[in-house]
Amino acid sequence: MKLPEIRTYLFQDDGTIPNNRVLPVVLYPGALKDQAAQTENLFNRHHWLNSWTNGVFPYHHYHSNAHEVLGVIRGSITLQLGGGQGEHVELNAGDVVVLPAGTGHKRLSASADFQVVGAYPDGMDYNLRTGKEGERPQVLQEIEQVPLPDCDPVFGESGPLLRLWKGLF
Template identity: 60%
Template sequence: MKDRINDVQTLLFQDDGVIPNHPSLPVLLYKGVWAKDSSRAASLLSRNGWGNSWINGVFDYHHYHSNAHEVLAVVSGWVQLILGGEHGQTVRLQAGDVVVLPAGTGHKRLDASLDFRIAGAYPGGMSYNTRTGKPGERPEVLREIQEVPVPDTDPVYGQEGPLLEI
């Protein structure tokens, strides 16, 4: 297990006044973890207890989910995302990479290959909303983010993954 934890990059973002991000849970970045199985990402996520999945792209505007954590697994191609809001961090993901976004974490597509596809899913198949940082949303989303429970399983490793340790 220790090796798995060492292979996961963590990123923690602060509330920037528009995008709240999560106050205590970090983004988890699993690089190349499903390089040989990227086309099976949605079924692998489901096997590990993450459902309500879809395969598509990522919006080209800043957004977040205040009522659910989200996992994104690159199925094909590559994508450049900015995480954490306008002044967050740019990451490049490619087929086989997986990123876990705690509730409230901003994300936006900056660029992508023509063949880019990503699978998204939510712990236990939770329903999710899409928020963009409108001022009127703020009091409600800050409460919602705090109420989202830590997932029961790691989307990549299931019952014993880094998400549960970190």
Template identity: 60%
Template sequence: MPESHHDKPKQEVSIETFAFKADKLLPNNPELPAVLYKGAFQEHPESAEQIFNDNGWRNSWVNGVFSYHHYHSNAHEVLGVMSGSASLQLGGDTGRRVEVSAGDVLVLPAGTAHKRLTSSQDFRIAGAYPGGADYNTRRATPDDFAAALPEIGQVPLPDSDPVYGEAGPLLRVWGVRG
């Protein structure tokens, strides 16, 4: 059977995980690490949004990343780079700078701060949320921090990996399945 451009990667690509502690304005996630899939969609980066949707991560959009620290305290988020490249800051000012390019996928657990530092002109990402969850956008303020803390722990774990579906590494990394 011929391969369609919407097929999932044939094998798991290398993944990196990043854990971040809260600072005074950004909660991050005390339990779950951010997960970076390098080159997951190397062959077909433009399919990211459709693959996320097919794997139950919906309420999707295509755009860029804000140039200020922000996070979603009521939903996990997946970002798939469809074109171009960018340098992103994860976890706040004391967090980690991550370079992403077309085909890379980043999964951010609820509360994980992120912002765009630099990007190529053609940088575009697809974003989506498990089960099509509605998401909020919080910023680095004391009021948002206080409101976010109780919300983060209430966000359910996803039923599927946004890249690999029900058998993906995210589920093992986040302890959904053994």
């Protein structure tokens, strides 16, 4: 599989959504364009498990105890990444985005046929946090304790995610 264009985004803590102070969001535009229907199987083969197919919540949320991969299998979506002051990112069928633990995300709009597959390294259970008062300092500790994945969800053991994330330590 040919390596796609890669975009990265690093978001700072905005006081409500912690984001991840070290690991960037990694976006693979069009990485699975010709095989969007195989997205879940591909993630699972690369040990990103506990997968689901659905949509994205229309409110800011994050997972403090797990990294998450989202692969668009149908339609399109505009996400806001990084909290209320974050980036608006348009994703289409075949696009994949990897969200490090703590990264805020919210659906701003989506096409009527939109569907996404989500999964987590080694099938980690994930929580749902929204930036409510009282979530800190526990979530900050949880984010720092999430281990790095062993495989890139799209490209496996030799994927760019591992080089990007492991190179930061």
